[in-house]
Amino acid sequence: MDKKEKIDAIIAKFKGKRGATIPLLQELQEVEGYLERETISYVAAETGIKIADMYGVATFYSMFRLKPQGRHIIKVCKGTACHVSGATAIFHAIQGHLDLTDVEDTTSDGKYTLMEVACLGCCSLAPVMMIDEDTHGKLTPDSVGKILDRYE
Ligand code: FES
Structure with a gap:
């Protein structure tokens, strides 16, 4: 499964579910090791979750990374x-x-x-x-x- 297929599978799993932002971001982060800006924008458009809400959660919790991490x-x-x-x-x-x-x-x-x-x-x-x-x-x-x- 390539990156887009993985992201689309995550979207399908969480789309329309209330309170899904944290688990959705956790699974997205596992795809690349961090949350890419383009991925957040794409997922926001596909799920209807506001980009500001996604960034709000991603920047509030220390478990989320917005930059690549080291090996x-x-x-x-x-x-x-x-x-x-x-x-x-x-x-x-x-x-x-x-x-x-x-x-x-x-x-x-x-x-x-x-x-x-x-x-x-x-x-x-x-x-x-x-x-x-x-x-x-x-x-x-x-x-x-x-x-x-x-x-x-
Ligand atoms: S305080 Fe450092 S291991 Fe417990």
Whole structure:
């Protein structure tokens, strides 16, 4: 199934259903890994959902992305245990290693997307980050670069 067929199938599944905007956007995001502007416009026209409503939902919930994401997703825990163990310094060390600014969350080569998340459920390893499905704990600002360099 190509991209348009997938999108049309999602539209058919949710068209006319009340309160379908969130699950519809979730399924659309799975098609490309983010919500493309053209896709939102197309789906709005086909479903009758207002574009402003779709953008309102897409920008309100952090689970939605309006830009492409990297091949690897880095989730730095900012929960209480990690926060008091230096999560902010870890986050800044990663930004520095990847040459990211505060307004960029994805590296220019598309390798990494960096995000903050709430507790990852392994507080005894604080401070913690996940890269894709891998958990890395007891981090220090000096250790994160070596970990990041292991990923292709
Ligand atoms: S607070 Fe970071 S894993 Fe729980």
